[in-house]
Amino acid sequence: MGQLLGTLVGVAVGIGAILGAFVGLNALIDLAPKRFPLFAILAGALVGAVVGALANSGGWFLGGPLWPLGGAVVGAGVGILWGHRPPSPERQRSIPDRFRPAIFLGPALLFLFVALVVPTIRTVYLSFRSPRGDQAAGFENYRSVFGDEGIFTLNGLGNVFTSRLFVVGVAIAVVAVVLNVVRGRASGRGVDLTAPIPSMALLAGGTLVLLAGVGALRGVVWTNVYWVVFVTLFSTTLGLAIAWLADRSRGESVAKSLIFMPMAISFVGASVIWRFVYAFTPAGHDQIGLLNAAWVGLGGQPQAWIQQLPWNTLFLIAIMIWVQTGFAMVVLSASIKAVPTELLEAARVDGATEGQTFWRVTLPQIVSTLGVVSVTLIITVLKVYDVVKVMTNGEFGTNVIANQMFDEAFINRNLGRGSALAALLFLAVVPLMILNVRRMRREAVR
DSSP: OHHHHHHHHHHHHHHHHHHHHHHHHHHHHHTTTTOHHHHHHHHHHHHHHHHHHHHTTTOOSTTTTHHHHHHHHHHHHHHHHHHHSOOOHHHHHHHHHHHHHHHHHHHHHHHHIIIIIHHHHHHHHHTTBOTTSSSBOTTHHHHHHHHOTTTOOOTTHHHHHHOHHHHHHHHHHHHHHHHHHHHHHHHTSOOOTTSHHHHHHHHHHHHHHHHHHHHHOOSHHHHHHHHHHHHHHHHHHHHHHHHHHHTTOTTHHHHHHHHHGGGGSOHHHHHHHHHHHSOOOOTTSOOOSHHHHHHHHTTOOOOOGGGSTTTHHHHHHHHHHHHHHHHHHHHHHHHHHTSOHHHHHHHHHTTOOHHHHIIIIIHHHTHHHHHHHHHHHHHHHHTOOHHHHHHTTTTTTTOOHHHHHHIIIIISOOHHHHHHHHHHHHHHHHHHHHHHHHHHHHHHHO
16 A cells, blocks of 8 residues: 555656646746846756756766756856847747747657657567567567467468368459459440449458468468458448448438447457357356357357357457447548538439449548548557457467567566567558558648
């Protein structure tokens, strides 16, 4: 109890010191246009004290705390010389305008630096160190990560190409492309793979090919790939379908509220809910799991759904889709409502059906929003941890990079390897964040 109170007092003192520094710096720059000599002395003393403290922060010189005091005295002397010949009144008035934004941003930037930048740099540093972080290890941690077949392996790649799912998926895609080419040449319109039928066929074929990979390729990295593709694909598709079907229909607000409701639940809470859905008890006992109760009611035997390789990963992915579909729906619904009504009315006047209007008019207008939603979902899913931790703790072949990183760093006490996994995850997320920021800037310019 005493330790907790001490921690709380320390946090309160830290927050008070930051607020005090914020208020004091604002009061200091307010002196510039009013009493410039006093401002120059105080500013010089402050800068000198900081420089003195930094100069002796490693204990390189004798004197200890005298260095900040000496720096303050020297800085105040420089301030006296500076304030003896003050700048023009216009420049004095411009000092608050130049420094106040930095002061307002200072606490937030300091927090981000301490909470994000410093841990990131330290994590990258530890990724090149030994398990305890006391010796240099070079790239050994990265080599061990990619050399571990439990994390990444190409074994089973040949089984993908012999899988029935792969054959069927490729056949569907090839037939769709061939038919589109034949019809395009016959009608003189050329090849258009963006039409509804070839697009949906290619999507279905790609999904079957990926399912073939789920059945053949194992490893933490491949599991993350399945999460990224399936969650992004189905959350975006379902969100778009719901947003379009509910748009301007009766009961739109009620339907969207129900779909968005899971977004109000944390990933841990959602996982606890779905543990009851997938709950398993042996045959002959009452089934408390919703899925097993329905399955037994249809004449089947109860199944341990989250233990069945390799499809248990898909059962976990369904949880994230359930949560994230509401996010995609809300963003895409706002984008659909922003489509100019003149374009929709012109398409209907030309005889376009509702489906053609959506595919040829609405969808091209919201492509940029689809990109933003997809990239945001990819970033979120790359870092997935909560669902796997609560549902299986990474057992039964469901482990992902974030959970493996936690196990390596805090359970196996291998800081080097855990940091290497964190660094790889960081490298995977950063390009997507840059892409998202650039797209948002382009949209802002338009």
